Amino acid sequence: xxxxxxxxxxxxxxxxxxxxxxxxxxxxxxxxxxxxxxxxxxxxxxxxxxxxxxxxxxxxxxxxxxxxxxxxxxxxxxxxxxxxxxxxxxxxxxxxxxxxxxxxxxxxxxxxxxxxxxxxxxxxxxxxxxxxxxxxxxxxxxxxxxxxxxxxxxxxxxxxxxxxxxxxxxxxxxxxxxxxxxxxxxxxxxxxxxxxxxxxxxxxxxxxxxxxxxxxxxxxxxxxxxxxxxxxxxxxxxxxxxxxxxxxxxxxxxxxxxxxxxxxxxxxxxxxx
Ligand SMILES: Nc1ncnc2c1ncn2[C@@H]1O[C@H](COP(=O)(O)OP(=O)(O)OP(=O)(O)O)[C@@H](O)[C@H]1O
Numbered sequence: 001x002x003x004x005x006x007x008x009x010x011x012x013x014x015x016x017x018x019x020x021x022x023x024x025x026x027x028x029x030x031x032x033x034x035x036x037x038x039x040x041x042x043x044x045x046x047x048x049x050x051x052x053x054x055x056x057x058x059x060x061x062x063x064x065x066x067x068x069x070x071x072x073x074x075x076x077x078x079x080x081x082x083x084x085x086x087x088x089x090x091x092x093x094x095x096x097x098x099x100x101x102x103x104x105x106x107x108x109x110x111x112x113x114x115x116x117x118x119x120x121x122x123x124x125x126x127x128x129x130x131x132x133x134x135x136x137x138x139x140x141x142x143x144x145x146x147x148x149x150x151x152x153x154x155x156x157x158x159x160x161x162x163x164x165x166x167x168x169x170x171x172x173x174x175x176x177x178x179x180x181x182x183x184x185x186x187x188x189x190x191x192x193x194x195x196x197x198x199x200x201x202x203x204x205x206x207x208x209x210x211x212x213x214x215x216x217x218x219x220x221x222x223x224x225x226x227x228x229x230x231x232x233x234x235x236x237x238x239x240x241x242x243x244x245x246x247x248x249x250x251x252x253x254x255x256x257x258x259x260x261x262x263x264x265x266x267x268x269x270x271x272x273x
Pocket of ligand 1: 015016025026027045046047048049050051052053054210
C-alpha cells in the first residue's frame with residue numbers, strides 16, 4: 001500500500017479565552033486520520049464540532065497546539081514559514097462563500113493568473129494558455145475570463161475558485177462546505193466536477209460538510225466529529241446506512257430525504273497499491 005498523502009495524528013487545537021480565568025476552549029481533541037491520493041475523506045459533524053478548525057490546521061493557516069500533520073512525508077508542524085511556503089501550493093482550499101474567496105476588483109483571468117505569477121510559473125507566452133486550460137478544466141467558457149466575480153452566478157464563481165486552487169497544481173484539496181452556499185440547482189454540478197477532478201488528477205480531498213446525504217454520495221470514507229473528537233469512522237456508505245454511534249444516528253435523523261437518495265453504487269475505491 002502506498003504511503004498516505006496526508007497523515008494527521010492526535011491533532012489538538014485550542015482557542016484561548018479573552019479572560020485568563022476561563023480555560024482555553026478545546027476545539028479539536030486528539031483527532032487522527034489518513035487520506036490517500038485519489039480519495040475523498042469527509043469530516044462531518046454539527047456546527048461547532050471542530051471541522052473548520054481541523055481544516056485550518058491542515059492548511060497551516062493556524063498552528064495547532066499539539067499533534068502531527070504529515071503531508072507527502074513532511075511534518076508540517078515543525079516547519080518554519082519559509083519552508084511552509086514551498087509546500088503550501090500542494091494543499092489548496094476551496095471555501096464555502098464563492099464570492100468571498102475572490103477579489104471583487106480582479107477579473108477571472110487575473111484571479112486565476114495570480115497564483116501562477118506568485119509562484120513564478122507565469123510566462124507571457126504560456127500563462128494565458130494555462131488560464132484558458134484551467135477554465136476548461138472547470139468547464140467554464142473562455143469568455144468568462146474578462147468578467148468580474150459579481151458578474152457571475154454563484155456556481156460559476158465557485159468554479160473559478162476551484163480553477164484558482166488548481167492553478168497551484170495541488171495534490172490535496174481542502175473543501176470547506178464547498179456547495180452549502182449555492183442554490184440547490186447548481187450543487188450537483190459542482191459536486192460532480194469535484195469528483196471528476198479527483199479521479200482525473202488523482203487528488204486527495206478532505207471534504208468538510210454537515211450534510212450526510214451529500215457525504216454519502218461523494219466520499220469514500222467519513223469521520224464523524226463531535227465536540228472536537230472523532231466518534232465514528234468508516235466507509236461512507238456503511239457509516240451513513242448503519243451508523244454505530246448514537247450521535248451519528250442523531251445527525252442522520254436530521255437529514256431530510258436520506259432514505260429517498262438513489263442507491264447508486266459507492267464511488268470506486270482509490271487505487272492504494
Ligand atoms: N477563532 C476562534 N476563536 C475562538 N473560538 C473559536 C474560533 N474558531 C472556532 N472556535 C470555536 O471552536 C469550536 C469549533 O469550531 P469550528 O468552527 O472548528 O467548528 P465547525 O464544526 O467547523 O462549525 P461550523 O460548521 O459552524 O463552521 C467552536 O466551539 C467554536 O466556537
